[in-house]
Amino acid sequence: MTAPISAVILTYNEENNIKDCIDSVYGFAEEIFVVDSGSKDQTLAILSGYENIQVINHPFENYSQQRNWAINNLPFSTEWILNMDADHRLTPEFKQDVTQRFQTGISSNTNGFLASRKTIFMGKWIKYGGHYPTYHAVLFRKGFGLCEDKLYDQHFKVEGEILKLKGDIIDLITESLSTFTLRHDKWSNLEASEQFSNTDYNEKVIKGSLSANNPIAQRRMLKNIYQKFPLFVRPFIYFFIRYFLRLGFLDGTRGLIFHFLQCFWFRFLIDAKIYELKQKQREQGAD
Incomplete structure (x- = not known):
């Protein structure tokens, strides 16, 4: 129908x-x-x-x-x-x-x-x-x-x-690992830029809330908490939670590849690019 x-x-x-x-x-x-x-x-x-x-x-x-x-x-x-x-x-x-x-x-x-x-x-x-x-x-x-x-x-x-x-x-989410990594490399540029600039979003953006009866708002709140942790520390914490505490290891070998790339490598790459942006800002400030 x-x-x-x-x-x-x-x-x-x-x-x-x-x-x-x-x-x-x-x-x-x-x-x-x-x-x-x-x-x-x-x-x-x-x-x-x-x-x-x-x-x-x-x-x-x-x-x-x-x-x-x-x-x-x-x-x-x-x-x-x-x-x-x-x-x-x-x-x-x-x-x-x-x-x-x-x-x-x-x-x-x-x-x-x-x-x-x-x-x-x-x-x-x-x-x-x-x-x-x-x-x-x-x-x-x-x-x-x-x-x-x-x-x-x-x-x-x-x-x-x-x-x-x-x-x-x-x-x-992927046709091949090459496609997966290329897409996430592009997305890491966008996410690093937003976090680095600390964009002030308007009312059209979903606000994070653990009490809201909305799983999207709940995930946004958890992401906000994640972003308060130090660079290069938070990817390790996130991977540990997702892979061990939330049983990601039960997804087997392909699950290991996915969780490592998506939960650790991608997040670490974002932090590295934020670090790079901060370095460039310092160098420009020194000039």
Whole structure:
């Protein structure tokens, strides 16, 4: 059964991902929009094989601006917007839960839904280390949700009540270790820049709170606490908590690779780049 939602998918050179992504949402969402930022591979050719998919080209500045441009400018005919990336796959349980909620009726007070991502790394589900469930606001009413104006680690902020969905969204976070490390090297530049500049975010950013009935706000608060620890010390603490205390070692060899790279290497790289920025600032000050 088709749900009265509009799916928005961002793409750039996603020929290896886009077909499976589209297939998981095709026939479920009432309409599908693909916002492409100049793909040079076969992404657009693959999309041309589908009927009733609207492909719009829009230059990419950053993830937040691309998301918010789509939310504010696409000609949606439905009240609900589903946000996806090309490496996401909707599970049958997700689609069944959403369909049932629309059939039974959604309260006017409810403006959004959270779904957990099921991370697949090197073909394995990363189940432990505090990595599952990890909830994200993926579905919300038009006019009640926007992407945070941040360079990295952006979430959708929804005004009003948000509820958890039962089904997951599969997140294939890497095609290869080379792709994984290259992406995280790029993201470490963004995160280091934000932490170094100590950006003062506006009201459109989710505030951290352990007491809030919102897992995104709770994770943001834990991240705020993490950032108060000294550089180069905090990656060791974080890895120890995730891998040992939160049982990341139960994910096996591929889990070891993932947790080490994501929980330690990536965080250590961010700290090293913050240190580099501070060194440059000192050198400029000395001049």
